[in-house]
Amino acid sequence: MFVLLGVALVVIGFALRINPLLVVTVSGIVTALIGGIGPLDILNAFGTGFAGSRSVTTFAIILPVIGLIERYGLQAQASRLISGLKGLTTGRILALYMVVRQVTAAIGLTTIGGPAQTVRPLVYPMAKAAEERRLGLDVPNQALPEKTAEKIKAFSSSSDTVGLFFGEDVFVAVGSVLLITSFVDTNYGLSLEPLNIALWAIPVGIVAMLVHGSRLLMLDRTLKTMAGVVPATAATRAGGAL
Incomplete structure (x- = not known):
């Protein structure tokens, strides 16, 4: 149940009107660490997700x-x-x-x-x-x-x-x-x-x-x-x- 702390961080961050991108990123990292995922695996997951979602860069157009x-x-x-x-x-x-x-x-x-x-x-x-x-x-x-x-x-x-x-x-x-x-x-x-x-x-x-x-x-x-x-x-x- 401790992995749900990431959800609590999202709720708190949005309530405090902190930058949504920062809130989601930090929450994802915290959730992954609590779940036993290592730093390199977390970085790999972020990189794979960014590379696999080409729509992320459509804002440039x-x-x-x-x-x-x-x-x-x-x-x-x-x-x-x-x-x-x-x-x-x-x-x-x-x-x-x-x-x-x-x-x-x-x-x-x-x-x-x-x-x-x-x-x-x-x-x-x-x-x-x-x-x-x-x-x-x-x-x-x-x-x-x-x-x-x-x-x-x-x-x-x-x-x-x-x-x-x-x-x-x-x-x-x-x-x-x-x-x-x-x-x-x-x-x-x-x-x-x-x-x-x-x-x-x-x-x-x-x-x-x-x-x-x-x-x-x-x-x-x-x-x-x-x-x-x-x-x-x-x-x-x-x-x-x-």
């Missing part, structure tokens, strides 16, 4: 591309698009994105979205623009309160994370499903088929969609109570413009 398209106004264009659609609120935009993310992940398209390539340059600016339109903050020198903007950022990321996490297990060939089946077969001698896991993941994914989708739809009400800016009328907009 993604970040310059995101920076380039943002430089040429991707966020501004996304905000301008949403500002003309009256029916879309912040919560509805994020709920719609979560559904799309979960459905696409369920059919194996797990890499078409993500915090870096989708949430930051597209989803968050659109959600933020919807709230700015609701508050009438299209006047120069006015912006969302910091707490409101941070709340939208958090829910934008959560819509992507929840959609991916509960959607990818429906796809039988995803790595997490294959890891579960191989672990159960190796350690417990049970025959567990990937299709069974995928089928049981469907009702779990539906529940996750309903629960977090409801939270996203209720976000609009939360933002109304958080906003310290009174929605602008035509008169106040004219006055602000002057």
Whole structure:
């Protein structure tokens, strides 16, 4: 049971808001040492995992591309698009994105979205623009309160994370499903088929969609109570413009 101290370290590190990469690395090393694995074997495991996961280095390609398209106004264009659609609120935009993310992940398209390539340059600016339109903050020198903007950022990321996490297990060939089946077969001698896991993941994914989708739809009400800016009328907009 002492090897579970690594899990406790992760919980404590995240609660103290220490760098997640450092927390996970230290927790892994501590768990391995408690489990009787030597330093060289630990280093070998880290090296093998890094070399075997080529996706670790994809940030070297993604970040310059995101920076380039943002430089040429991707966020501004996304905000301008949403500002003309009256029916879309912040919560509805994020709920719609979560559904799309979960459905696409369920059919194996797990890499078409993500915090870096989708949430930051597209989803968050659109959600933020919807709230700015609701508050009438299209006047120069006015912006969302910091707490409101941070709340939208958090829910934008959560819509992507929840959609991916509960959607990818429906796809039988995803790595997490294959890891579960191989672990159960190796350690417990049970025959567990990937299709069974995928089928049981469907009702779990539906529940996750309903629960977090409801939270996203209720976000609009939360933002109304958080906003310290009174929605602008035509008169106040004219006055602000002057």
